[in-house]
Amino acid sequence: MEENTSPLVVPVDPRRGSRRGAALDELRVTGGFWEHLQRSNSRSTLRHCLEWMERLGWIANFDRVADGETDRPRPGWPFSDSEVYKLAEALVWEHGRTGRAWPNETLEALVDRIAAAQDDDGYLNTCYGHAGQAERYSDLSSGHELYCTGHLLQAAAARVRTVGEDKLVEVARRAADHVCREFGADGRAGVCGHAEIELGLAEFGRALGEERYTEQARLFVERRGHGTLKPIALLDASYFQDDVPVREATVWSGHAVRALYLAAGAVDVAVDTDDAELLGAVARQWERTVESRTYLTGGMGSRHQDEGFGEDWELPPDRAYCETCAGIASVMVSWRLYLATGEARYADLIERTFYNVIAASPGADGRSFFYANPLHQRTTAADVRPGEVNPRAEGGVRAPWFDVSCCPTNLARTLASWQAYAASVDGDTVSLLQYAPGELRVALADGGDLVLRVTTEYPREGAVRVEVVEAPTRPVDLRFRVPHWADGATFTDGSGTSAVEPGWAHVRGGLEPGAALTLDLPVTPRLTWPDPRIDAVRGCVAVERGPLVLCAESVDLPEDWSLAEIRLDTAVAPRADGDGALVRMASVRTPPGDSGRPPYRSAPTPRLDDGSSIRDVQLIPYHRWAQRGPSAMRVFLPTA
């Protein structure tokens, strides 16, 4: 076994290329937006996930296999094991980041139960292959066995990097070896209906230095797209990306989370095998998908039917699916592309998605979540009761658990490792990508530490102050990401203040302890217009503030107004107010149509209003919507 002497505590650690993410133990976040969410995750969400999965029997499914009691009906979907693994990964990161005992002890207890369910040959799944169950791998399209294993491997890779090899890692190794035996070059030429095993194998292979796992990941990536998966009723092969090989696809389509997990695995394989063609293909897919199939929030997936991408320009705000897990998966892909290329645009999309998809999902209690993240909610659900499972947490009410409850555990592992996406190191260049107050202590590859103290109220305020606490005596470079939207940003150092363009603010060489540097990002509210090819929001505009997409929520409207009949006056600039904005709006009344006629008229509808119908209305950050009770909401506001 190859010794892994100094593992980097990061979720993604490519074999090739000198750029790396800052490790979880290099960046301490001491307050602000993300520390708040991490605290809520730590205090509430992790326990919440554990409690629900105990209550529903998803963890006990492992005990049943261990106890040979599998011929009773099994609770949970076939893929419920993956939820347990995602929670395990969350606990690993939580322990790795904080060093606290509870996550570690909880993890170890969980691993004991998982390990007991592993078959002698390494196969590990609570839904298949035992008495009373369907045969192993008898339904690759829907069975999710390899998908589950992929999540086990991600958790184990995290464990290798935080504490080294242990029981979880050993279980994962045996499971990975089993997969390689079954699905290797000489084994069955199948793929899983839900991608995930690819990136799991790649990351676990990186963590252990096992190239066999990378090779198996490569095989899975190359095998997909040849129509080998049996179609699922009413869904075609694009649903699981089995219609076109990854290196031939030009855009993402089908089920969004599947497409994105597959892309992440493909980048891992491309980077580790130095496959520029494959990397270029995924980068081009990212580009077209971002440019024509991505919401203002960063959300991906515009169809409910297959939880999938729509066509170019098909971006309805009301039926936006924008699954929380797709947001997380998008960050996973963008982060890998950032590490591979160093391009700021990937970090830009990560920021947009973190603030407007990922942060929108959990409620203030850390125990309720959005599954879909639409940009327009017309009415509120009457029938969702707090504390109850509901299928998709629709209707403007976060739910404690869903029928397919993939998002809470995915959030838990992502929030527990947020700092992994905040900075990167490439030789003697350190890049600050996401801004939060705290301390960054980076061990540079050529020796010496760079220690920075960051002070900021971002995103509420735009100033990001960095004090150099410690720096090597040789020149090192520091880069601040200047987000795409930050027209008018300035940068201040010892020599004065100057304008900086979106992209990077560079400080080349000469970092002296005690030096103070300030990036000032404009966080005044601004209007944002959709591309005119997006039919669903024609004639509308959105308001953003810094990285935050804002929205109008029904509870902030005058009582006799309706979100269906507001008009934004774009001639009046939105003004900052709290962390949201005040905008000038009019309420219009639609005169009634003819009784019993479809809602189409022989002339444009006259606008009915009077002087009293113009008001300043509060907009709030989108991620906070529906926190004051069920509400209606819209991001895109019709213009006057």
Add this chain to the structure above:
Amino acid sequence: MEENTSPLVVPVDPRRGSRRGAALDELRVTGGFWEHLQRSNSRSTLRHCLEWMERLGWIANFDRVADGETDRPRPGWPFSDSEVYKLAEALVWEHGRTGRAWPNETLEALVDRIAAAQDDDGYLNTCYGHAGQAERYSDLSSGHELYCTGHLLQAAAARVRTVGEDKLVEVARRAADHVCREFGADGRAGVCGHAEIELGLAEFGRALGEERYTEQARLFVERRGHGTLKPIALLDASYFQDDVPVREATVWSGHAVRALYLAAGAVDVAVDTDDAELLGAVARQWERTVESRTYLTGGMGSRHQDEGFGEDWELPPDRAYCETCAGIASVMVSWRLYLATGEARYADLIERTFYNVIAASPGADGRSFFYANPLHQRTTAADVRPGEVNPRAEGGVRAPWFDVSCCPTNLARTLASWQAYAASVDGDTVSLLQYAPGELRVALADGGDLVLRVTTEYPREGAVRVEVVEAPTRPVDLRFRVPHWADGATFTDGSGTSAVEPGWAHVRGGLEPGAALTLDLPVTPRLTWPDPRIDAVRGCVAVERGPLVLCAESVDLPEDWSLAEIRLDTAVAPRADGDGALVRMASVRTPPGDSGRPPYRSAPTPRLDDGSSIRDVQLIPYHRWAQRGPSAMRVFLPTA
């Protein structure tokens, strides 16, 4: 057994109320739009359905039950029996309308095979209750057994009215009796996940004069809405209208075909039991649904996920579901409400739906069909091959058969009985509702015949000429429906020409043989604006011509234009051209956004065009789209 002496050859024959539809044998259509479709149905669609269902084994499923060979895997969905019954109903009407031998012989052969599968106690279903199958009624949510029986009863009711009692009727009677025993007041208090048994029982009861069947239909209607159906994964009780009792619902929601079949059954029950409250409830549901959840085409159902209604104003043109069967079901409800009330608006919606949903589904060959009828198609399917089943006939290509192939047989029975919706009789008042060339010979209740000869090129031309061939000597009334959109209609009789308002043009008394009457409907193209609350088509306008919704199809655009970037010049009135229109359009070019950024901008997109980009563009009737090969299409046109 009650004798049924002079049955009326109509699909809906209420027990109460004096208004009735003109019978199939009272109205002979001799040419024009609907005769053309009836001929195609007659020559192609009926045989096509028969061939496909033989090939797929859906008919042979009955043989298997008869032969006791049910322990092999059964082809088709659980509800495939209903397709056979809908084809049977189509054959009954086809025979009833034409008197031809082929449909009758084909039906009788089919009935022999159906009858052989009936169990001794009357239960008849090829998917449940036999060796190797799940138990009878073990899955009311998804099993569709009562749904299938409902279609059998509709076919049998049609048979009673066209030829009288025969083997099909006897089979149906035994099936209906079985349902009454199992699900009667003392039986199990269940309902079927898919409504249909209600209207089947009501109509069959009417045809046979069996009040027990009406009572059973009433029980089913009243039982629904109390959450007794086990939910189907990810769908809630509203999917099958089990969330709110019919008499308490205010709007249609959930699966559109289910909601509409249920409403049709509820009207039948309300009328036959003189339940004004129930009738009023359905009429109010119709009104709100039409006013806020109905497409310009008359299409209903805006969600793919559950084939269901969206919320008020949720009417996206691109993801419009507008299932062909929902259009048919909407006609079934509107027709019943028309018979109950005599209000022209119901016939208006029927016309809109016939021309723009039902007529849009079949291809010119009568052997390919649309399942969904969206109002905007951005791209064409690359992967649909003629002759192949495809799940939903999406992508702008009609398919010969679908995975769930409910629409072809539903079309077949509806087209075979089109004239049933074209005129009505109430005492001595005859109302012309839909216009086609031919002869109407109505036996009036108080004696005597009214015989009219209709000459018209409608909808291509607006003149409807009626010659009185025969009339009683006493005064009788004749009404012409003047459609809602017909501003500027005129009516000409012996005394001259006068303007008529939408609603009715009455000719009271004094119908003399030889008299000539002409209704002139304006069929010049006109602009139609959507209600401003329909977010998805803000800033757009549609063009209609007479009852026809028009559309722009990609094949009619200059080669370098794109449907994503056209703008209609509303200042130039559309001009009639063929049966479509010519409109003035501009092509605009969207300047490229920033590479790798989501499609939202810091300023409105400048319009790039030059003088050469303005053209007259052909619009065609929506129902004819995609008949010149796969195409992109849009009904709502962005304005300049």
